[in-house]
Amino acid sequence: MRASTRFLLSLAAAVALLAAAALHARAERAARAPEIAARAALVRRLGLTDLCLFTEARYTRHPSQADRFAPFQDHPGALEHFPSGALVPAPER
Numbered sequence: 001m002r003a004s005t006r007f008l009l010s011l012a013a014a015v016a017l018l019a020a021a022a023l024h025a026r027a028e029r030a031a032r033a034p035e036i037a038a039r040a041a042l043v044r045r046l047g048l049t050d051l052c053l054f055t056e057a058r059y060t061r062h063p064s065q066a067d068r069f070a071p072f073q074d075h076p077g078a079l080e081h082f083p084s085g086a087l088v089p090a091p092e093r
Contacts, residue, residue, distance in 0.1 A: 029036070
């Protein structure tokens, strides 16, 4: 068997697995719709904050809750020392 044939077969298998995973996710979401709705109602009722994206600094945990100058609270000319600070922009206010 040629290398290109093996590659195409493995690519087809990967695409089939990806399609199966997508179908499974759709079926699970439909099956758990009442549970998802109940959790969403609980979040609204308790007033929970946003999803925690990073665990490093408080201004990268919940970007919507941070002010624009939180990364520079130690010194105005201080450099960003958390890697996630380069991924999350300052909140627009």
